[in-house]
Amino acid sequence: MNKVHQARFFEQIAIMFGRGPKKPTEITERAQQVHELKRMANKVEVRAAILKAHEKPHGNTWRNRRWAFLLAVNLFFVVSFYFDIQILEGSLSASRLIGFHLIDLNSALQVMLAHKHIIVNLVIGTATVLAIWMLxxxxxxxxxxxxxxxxxxxxxxxxxxMAKKKLVSDQPMSRGLRTWFWAIFAFAALGTGYTVFEAISPTGILSRALIYGPGLALLWVAALLLFEVTFSRRAWCRYVCPIGLTYGVVGIVSPVRVKYTLQGCFHEGDCKKVCLVPHVLETVVKGRAVDTEVILGPDCTRCGACVDVCPTGSLKFDIKGLSKIL
Incomplete structure (x- = not known):
């Protein structure tokens, strides 16, 4: 890892914890050459190239794959419980797959902080899930x-x-709040001996409601969704949820990532409009890429929305060490 990439690596970690993106001070020579060529490009020719790139409407390939996988995983819990086939038991917080324990990392952390010691039964399940999401x-x-x-x-x-119709306005908040909430929930578990976050986690609430039936806790989920619809876009995921931060840290060295290629990008910004975490796409802003190929930061959810919407294929999924082989 050269000096430029090393600096960006640590910058992306800082951004994940809430620091705002900054214009890079160090850019590789080859990236500088591409940036300069883009600045000198004929605007008429560029506009013609943009129109040609948009002739073929983008699809929702990765969104459809993601939705299918997400529904399959959650419905697997439902089917296993309903028909009592005991293949996948429990919920997303803690489960057993054919008798093998699987523990959500943030849930495991909450439990161990609440009990104030490492629980042996959690170790195997936690290690397995850790390995999966690191990959x-x-x-x-x-x-x-x-x-x-x-x-x-x-x-x-x-x-x-509703925002387009001017019925509501989006109120962004500081992303640093998520780090503070992570610490608050951790200290709450440590101080009270109770897994406070698990009681209000919409992930756990919805998972249990799907499997075991709805309860009053769904009112809390409805309140969160109403807040996001009327006040702040994706507020829970962007500014509160400690699960996202925990898994972001786990995925820092993941080989599966989204790669940005500077050469073909027109810097239109459609990718940032559809991204849940647009700060990871700061590199697509004209003049911001530190190299001709840049890996998006660890806060990227790998949802594929940016890959679907990019008209030039400048954003693609990549597997470290295998992209040149595949």
Missing amino acids: LGGRTFCSWVCPYHFVAEFAEKLHLW
């Missing part, structure tokens, strides 16, 4: 498994429609 990219859990993420997507569409 796939931690925040892949958010967009490919979490049921709240799924329903929040529809709330987001309603919010954007």
Whole structure:
């Protein structure tokens, strides 16, 4: 890892914890050459190239794959419980797959902090889940498994429609709040001996409601969705949920990532408009890419929305060490 990439690596970690993106001070020579060529490009020719790129409407390939996988995972819990086939028992917080324990990392952390010691039964399940999400990219859990993420997507569409009609306005908040909430929930578990976050986690609430039936806790989920529709777009995922931060840290060194290629990008910004975490796409802003190929930061959920919407294929999924082989 050269000096430029090393600086960006640590910058992306800081951004994940809430720091705002900054214009890079160090850019590789090859990236500088591409930036300069883009600045000198004929505007008429560029506009013609943009129109040609948009001739073929973008699809929703990755969104459809993601929705299918997310629904399949959550319905597997439902079917296993309903027919008592005991293949997958429990919920997303803690489960057993054919008798093998699987524990959500944030839930495991909450339990161990509440009990103030490492519980042996949690270790194996936690280690297994840790290995899975280190390989796939931690925040892949958010967009490919979490049921709240799924329903929040529809709330987001309603919010954007209402905002366009000027019925509501979006109120952004500091992303640093998520780090503070992570610490608050951790200290709450440590101080009270109770897994406070698990009681209000919409991920756990929806997972249990799907499997065991609805309860009053769904009113809390409805209140969150109403807040996101009327006040702040995707507020829970962006500014509060400690699960996202936990899995973001886990996925820092993940081989599965989204790669940005500077050369073909027209810097239109459509990718940032559809992204749940647009700060990871700061590199697509004209003049911001530190190299001709840049890997998006660990806060990326690997949802594929930016890949679907990019007209030039400048954003693609990539597997470290295998992209040149595949």
